[in-house]
Amino acid sequence: MTRSENRSDTPRYRQLAALYEQAIASGSLQPGMRMPSVRELCQRHQVSLTTALQGLRHLEAQGCVEARERVGYFVRAPGSASLPRAREPEVCEPLPSDPRVFAGINERISLFLEKARLAGPLPLDLGSAMPAPSLFDATALNRLAHSLLREQPDILVYGPSAPTTHPEFQQAMARHALGFGLSLAPSDISATLGNSEGVNLALDAVAEPGDVIAVESPTFFGILQAIEVRGLRALEIPSSPHTGMSLEALELAARNEPRLKGVVVVPHLQMPQGSVMPDAHKQRLVALCVEYGLALVEDDIYREFVETSHPLRPVKAWDRPGDAGQVIYCASLSKSFAPGLRQGWMSAGRWQARVQMLKFASTRNMQTWSQLLAARSVNSPGYERHLRRLRAQLRLQREQSARAVARYFPQGTRLSLPPGGLSLWLELPVGISSTRLYDQALQCGIRIAPGPMFSNTGRYEHFLRLSCGMPFTPQVEEGYRTLGELMAQQLGQGRGVTCLSRLLYPGLPEAV
Numbered sequence: 001m002t003r004s005e006n007r008s009d010t011p012r013y014r015q016l017a018a019l020y021e022q023a024i025a026s027g028s029l030q031p032g033m034r035m036p037s038v039r040e041l042c043q044r045h046q047v048s049l050t051t052a053l054q055g056l057r058h059l060e061a062q063g064c065v066e067a068r069e070r071v072g073y074f075v076r077a078p079g080s081a082s083l084p085r086a087r088e089p090e091v092c093e094p095l096p097s098d099p100r101v102f103a104g105i106n107e108r109i110s111l112f113l114e115k116a117r118l119a120g121p122l123p124l125d126l127g128s129a130m131p132a133p134s135l136f137d138a139t140a141l142n143r144l145a146h147s148l149l150r151e152q153p154d155i156l157v158y159g160p161s162a163p164t165t166h167p168e169f170q171q172a173m174a175r176h177a178l179g180f181g182l183s184l185a186p187s188d189i190s191a192t193l194g195n196s197e198g199v200n201l202a203l204d205a206v207a208e209p210g211d212v213i214a215v216e217s218p219t220f221f222g223i224l225q226a227i228e229v230r231g232l233r234a235l236e237i238p239s240s241p242h243t244g245m246s247l248e249a250l251e252l253a254a255r256n257e258p259r260l261k262g263v264v265v266v267p268h269l270q271m272p273q274g275s276v277m278p279d280a281h282k283q284r285l286v287a288l289c290v291e292y293g294l295a296l297v298e299d300d301i302y303r304e305f306v307e308t309s310h311p312l313r314p315v316k317a318w319d320r321p322g323d324a325g326q327v328i329y330c331a332s333l334s335k336s337f338a339p340g341l342r343q344g345w346m347s348a349g350r351w352q353a354r355v356q357m358l359k360f361a362s363t364r365n366m367q368t369w370s371q372l373l374a375a376r377s378v379n380s381p382g383y384e385r386h387l388r389r390l391r392a393q394l395r396l397q398r399e400q401s402a403r404a405v406a407r408y409f410p411q412g413t414r415l416s417l418p419p420g421g422l423s424l425w426l427e428l429p430v431g432i433s434s435t436r437l438y439d440q441a442l443q444c445g446i447r448i449a450p451g452p453m454f455s456n457t458g459r460y461e462h463f464l465r466l467s468c469g470m471p472f473t474p475q476v477e478e479g480y481r482t483l484g485e486l487m488a489q490q491l492g493q494g495r496g497v498t499c500l501s502r503l504l505y506p507g508l509p510e511a512v
């Protein structure tokens with residue numbers, strides 16, 4: 001095995017298998033292609049016959065390759081192919097909140113968080129949609145931070161006079177946006193604290209308490225929380241796991257709901273379903289919002305994670321420019337570049353002046369430091385290289401996670417592998433409660449994100465979001481096995497479950 005392949009204390013057969021899993025996930029080895037023979041593996045990687053054979057057997061057990069008698073091993077189609085696809089929504093009209101479950105999204109989220117806090121430090125977090133810290137280029141960022149401090153020792157004083165965003169950041173983001181088909185004047189760009197502040201400001205600018213905001217169903221719970229704390233009402237619109245929000249249902253809502261003031265969409269890798277809105281839908285969505293006078297808030301935090309041959313154009317690319325703009329564009333570097341910087345940005349079309357005023361009133365000056373770090377990074381060749389690496393690694397992790405779902409979860413589990421991103425959205429067989437699974441998994445040292453976090457309609461009790469942000473280690477695989485056993489137990493098919501955390505923390509209960 002060459003020096004670059006031999007980087008950890010992972011057994012050598014696992015390292016060998018990981019190398020080929022990566023090649024399969026990146027497409028350099030296609031389904032149906034013949035794998036190198038045992039002898040070829042020995043020569044190529046300088047490993048023993050046993051290691052080569054173990055590596056191939058491990059790949060077979062993972063569902064990556066299949067053995068054909070007397071011929072050798074061949075690459076299999078992606079593991080999720082054996083799982084039924086996610087279903088389209090059954091209804092085409094706005095979904096009512098279910099009063100039995102509508103305790104308020106903030107109360108529900110707080111309850112889930114509190115339970116996790118009480119459970120103490122957990123060995124396995126499959127609940128947070130975040131790339132593992134090892135996927136970020138900390139060395140490059142440290143180097144840049146040092147050179148910035150040398151060049152501008154006074155960087156930590158207040159930046160340009162409030163409320164303006166740093167001009168270097170505005171210029172950099174305008175150039176960055178041009179790269180994906182969005183032409184924005186630098187002066188129309190505002191820095192924000194993550195994507196979250198962008199969405200918050202947008203809601204403050206376009207609606208007042210009692211107004212209604214349409215959202216995808218299911219949707220990112222942060223959007224539901226932001227709507228609720230402002231005294232607004234979320235109207236959930238059925239959304240396809242493949243193409244996003246149903247525009248027919250949105251139009252119905254626009255005709256019948258007089259207090260509907262805006263729409264929030266996540267067009268690229270919608271959270272949690274992972275859909276990507278086709279261009280024709282984006283165009284129709286903008287036209288619809290113009291026709292009914294609705295503000296369109298675009299949360300574009302995952303665009304760079306989509307696997308495509310060309311950059312995808314955001315919905316705002318179909319907006320009318322300048323003052324007439326109906327689309328409030330929000331994005332952030334939180335997932336793609338450096339989560340700790342919390343560097344987001346927005347361009348609010350006709351609401352730009354109001355957004356700037358609200359921003360100044362709420363947080364006053366922006367942090368110059370992170371704006372400059374972001375400005376000097378996003379247009380560099382290193383940023384593109386980092387994104388390519390990030391996408392390839394996440395693709396591998398999604399594939400591995402999907403294979404584990406196919407292997408360990410009960411029959412009837414549905415999953416459509418999204419074309420990018422950090423998580424999987426699963427429909428579990430009817431009869432499984434993901435709220436109960438959340439409690440049981442916590443006892444086993446595993447955190448998950450249950451379906452009810454993503455809606456107020458009570459429709460997603462048997463759904464689950466699992467993060468694929470971290471490398472797929474044997475510990476992660478063990479977590480999937482444990483979740484599968486817990487579900488089998490809920491369906492009355494299981495035996496006792498040996499908890500992952502018990503293997504690591506023997507003081508915990510033996511089984512649940």
Ligand SMILES: Cc1ncc(COP(=O)(O)O)c(C=O)c1O
Nearest residue numbers: 194195196220266271301332334
């Ligand atoms: C769709 C979506 N929007 C916004 C955010 C939060 O973004 P930020 O951390 O930049 O505020 C998340 C985080 O999970 C998300 O999934």
